[in-house]
Amino acid sequence: MAQPERRWYTGMLTTEDWWAVWLGVGFFFLSLFTLAGVDLVGWITYPTKWVFSPPPEGKGAIGHAFYALGKKYSVTAKGFYKGLGWWSVIWTYVIFTIATCIGAGAMKWNVKRFFVGWTIIYFLTIACWFIGHHAFIAANKLNMRQYGLNFALSLGGGGSFILALIVGLIIGNFFRGFARFLSEAAKPEWYIKTAIVTLGVKLGYLPIKLAGMSQKLGKEAAGLTFELFVAGAAATIVAYMIFWPGVYIISRKIFNLPRKTAAVLGSGISICGVSAAVATGGAVRAKPVVSIMVSALVVVWAVIELIILPGFYTHVWPTTKDPLVAGAAMGMSVKTDGADAAAGELMDEFMRNKIEVETNGAVKWPAGIITSSAVMTKVWIDMFIGIWAFVLAMVWVYRIERRPGEKVPASEVWHRFPKFVLGYFFCWFFLLALYFGPGQSGAPEAMPFLKSVKAGAVPIEKGMRKLFFMLTFMSLGIITDFKKLREAQFGKMVWVYFVSLFFFIIPVAALIAYLFHHGMQIPNIAGYVKP
Amino acid sequence: MAEEVKQKKEISGTGSLTGEALEAEDVLAGAEEWDPVETKLVLWSFVIAIIALIIGLLVVPTSVFN
Numbered sequence: 001m002a003q004p005e006r007r008w009y010t011g012m013l014t015t016e017d018w019w020a021v022w023l024g025v026g027f028f029f030l031s032l033f034t035l036a037g038v039d040l041v042g043w044i045t046y047p048t049k050w051v052f053s054p055p056p057e058g059k060g061a062i063g064h065a066f067y068a069l070g071k072k073y074s075v076t077a078k079g080f081y082k083g084l085g086w087w088s089v090i091w092t093y094v095i096f097t098i099a100t101c102i103g104a105g106a107m108k109w110n111v112k113r114f115f116v117g118w119t120i121i122y123f124l125t126i127a128c129w130f131i132g133h134h135a136f137i138a139a140n141k142l143n144m145r146q147y148g149l150n151f152a153l154s155l156g157g158g159g160s161f162i163l164a165l166i167v168g169l170i171i172g173n174f175f176r177g178f179a180r181f182l183s184e185a186a187k188p189e190w191y192i193k194t195a196i197v198t199l200g201v202k203l204g205y206l207p208i209k210l211a212g213m214s215q216k217l218g219k220e221a222a223g224l225t226f227e228l229f230v231a232g233a234a235a236t237i238v239a240y241m242i243f244w245p246g247v248y249i250i251s252r253k254i255f256n257l258p259r260k261t262a263a264v265l266g267s268g269i270s271i272c273g274v275s276a277a278v279a280t281g282g283a284v285r286a287k288p289v290v291s292i293m294v295s296a297l298v299v300v301w302a303v304i305e306l307i308i309l310p311g312f313y314t315h316v317w318p319t320t321k322d323p324l325v326a327g328a329a330m331g332m333s334v335k336t337d338g339a340d341a342a343a344g345e346l347m348d349e350f351m352r353n354k355i356e357v358e359t360n361g362a363v364k365w366p367a368g369i370i371t372s373s374a375v376m377t378k379v380w381i382d383m384f385i386g387i388w389a390f391v392l393a394m395v396w397v398y399r400i401e402r403r404p405g406e407k408v409p410a411s412e413v414w415h416r417f418p419k420f421v422l423g424y425f426f427c428w429f430f431l432l433a434l435y436f437g438p439g440q441s442g443a444p445e446a447m448p449f450l451k452s453v454k455a456g457a458v459p460i461e462k463g464m465r466k467l468f469f470m471l472t473f474m475s476l477g478i479i480t481d482f483k484k485l486r487e488a489q490f491g492k493m494v495w496v497y498f499v500s501l502f503f504f505i506i507p508v509a510a511l512i513a514y515l516f517h518h519g520m521q522i523p524n525i526a527g528y529v530k531p
Numbered sequence: 532m533a534e535e536v537k538q539k540k541e542i543s544g545t546g547s548l549t550g551e552a553l554e555a556e557d558v559l560a561g562a563e564e565w566d567p568v569e570t571k572l573v574l575w576s577f578v579i580a581i582i583a584l585i586i587g588l589l590v591v592p593t594s595v596f597n
Contacts, residue, residue: 231591234586234591237583242576248572252565290558399572512584515588515594516594517593518593519595520593
């Protein structure tokens with residue numbers, strides 16, 4: 001086990017783990033130039049809902065289906081980025097191609113093959129992102145009429161993820177030669193770790209975003225968001241420390257799975273799905289097929305949850321009596337960021353519609369608070385990815401894989417430590433320092449400063465993060481060969497996931513959400529808005 | 532051939548998600564005996580959960596205790 005030739009800095013320029021840090025932190029630093037009045041990241045592209053024939057006064061022109069995020073958020077170059085439109089797709093391609101090719105070269109991959117593969121994967125991903133944002137797929141019953149539709153699938157951004165995965169799977173399973181050709185650039189692990197680093201930006205940006213929301217919604221909403229923040233933290237710690245061992249026991253004792261497989265499943269089902277499965281797989285040195293199987297299951301089950309849970313929580317339990325219990329439970333139950341946010345948003349709309357109808361318009365809730373409660377617990381859960389991967393790496397190195405008489409060098413812990421977590425924490429704490437330091441914890445006089453931080457942070461936490469998630473789903477599909485998964489008895493894992501999710505995770509999440517969120521009230525804005 | 536097998540074993544031990552490292556091996560079979568260290572791992576998780584639950588219920592202003 002000891003590998004004396006390795007130094008603490010070994011792999012800094014040659015591993016995906018470190019290159020996720022360099023990419024994420026590198027672009028994060030570029031984003032900070034907004035503080036000096038220079039917006040270097042506003043070009044990052046982002047899709048919006050579209051239709052072929054938008055109604056005369058509606059939304060959804062196909063020409064605006066992609067835009068540069070600087071158009072909305074830039075402080076200094078809004079005009080320039082407004083003009084980019086679809087060209088932002090090309091800007092994003094060129095700049096990320098340069099960055100990833102440098103990484104591929106440093107990791108001694110075949111750069112030419114990577115470049116061609118990356119180009120194909122990038123544009124396939126953009127195509128899925130585009131199609132997935134057709135209003136029929138992404139709109140919901142509240143906003144579908146703005147696009148001239150009478151029915152929409154209400155999948156939000158989740159539809160794009162599903163589509164990317166399906167396209168990837170079709171390539172991986174029906175065009176195996178093409179999949180092999182793309183394999184040099186189909187690197188889900190690299191892409192998702194980069195996305196996780198940018199998730200750190202999202203976390204650090206959260207108080208900045210809430211500072212803006214608090215002013216907007218007033219003192220009452222500020223108190224509520226703080227309460228959600230605290231309650232979400234407590235609920236998540238409790239839930240997670242129950243989820244993981246519970247799923248581990250189910251996997252080991254009921255389904256008789258090996259330790260490493262049970263550990264990866266435990267993290268995948270309990271924490272943040274794909275990211276956690278990959279991080280834990282790396283920490284315990286599980287075989288790659290395990291992380292791939294769990295990741296695929298996470299995506300599929302998240303979609304099933306997205307379809308079932310918003311309606312269940314709205315109409316069966318806890319209904320409009322406890323909307324924030326429902327939101328928190330959602331955040332702890334749905335295992336991908338995208339599906340959770342989409343499910344939270346869908347439920348936000350269901351619940352607001354329902355309370356308005358039930359009270360004949362006497363009660364109206366502002367949009368987004370139920371979604372925030374779902375996202376808040378999810379964000380806390382995201383934080384556990386790195387911490388738990390580290391704890392498991394320690395347990396595996398020092399306890400489970402330790403053989404009598406064998407000495408485990410302390411450096412082994414460092415070598416097993418998922419390095420991308422460093423980038424994730426770095427970005428998070430850096431933004432927190434800006435918020436509590438020059439940002440004066442969101443004081444009104446510091447809002448111009450925080451607005452500049454926001455202008456840089458949003459393209460990273462929103463555009464770059466979602467793009468790398470999309471690339472992950474596409475790549476995951478490309479390298480996933482169901483023939484191999486079938487040989488590895490994929491079906492058994494489906495049952496482990498089903499039993500764990502529906503008979504353990506969802507009920508426990510609901511109970512814990514109730515314990516910490518029961519009775520929390522959303523401000524009634526009926527008196528302030530037009531009927 | 533032996534070199535190829537060796538190389539594949541090395542890749543599969545890294546937890547890395549790559550197509551090359553994807554073996555058709557059955558990863559659901561060959562469960563090890565339950566080890567006391569696993570009991571400790573799950574018990575400690577539950578203990579931390581109970582402690583966090585009690586502290587949380589007492590401290591968090593919106594909990595059912597408050």
